[in-house]
Amino acid sequence: MNNNADLSETLKARLKDLVARAQMIEDDLRHPLDPDWSEQAVDLADDEALEGVEETLRAEIRQIRLALARIESGTxxxxAKCGKDIGVERLKIRPIATRCIDCAR
Incomplete structure (x- = not known):
């Protein structure tokens, strides 16, 4: 597939962005709690939401790293299911795809 270099660059740029965002969230989660009980409740609720976002970011980071490893290995x-080529258009839309459109259904 000739577009691997382009897709690799796209994946690397997305990875860089996600890692930066995850680091910002991690830094925010490390803040000390406010001494005011009502503010603590708000902070804890916000932290719970941020943890969910961070988990989603970390999952996408893992998927991108796996896609980059597949590019490096030539796979x-x-x-991953039937061994056929995944369509270029599918990879442009979802560069972390591991299955062709037929197997993904």
Missing amino acids: YGTC
């Missing part, structure tokens, strides 16, 4: 763009 990128091959369906």
Whole structure:
């Protein structure tokens, strides 16, 4: 697949952005709690929401790193289920895809 270099650059840029965002969330989660009990309740609720976002970011980070590893190993763009090529358009839309459109259904 000739677009691997382009997709690799796209994945690396997305990875850089996600890692930066995850680090910002992690830093925010480390803040000390406010001494005011009502503020603590708000902070804890916000922290819970941030933890959910961070978990989602970390999952996408893992998927992107796996996609980059597949590019390096030469298996990128091959369906993990049936072994056929994953369509270029599918990979452009979902560069972390591991299955062709037929197997993904």
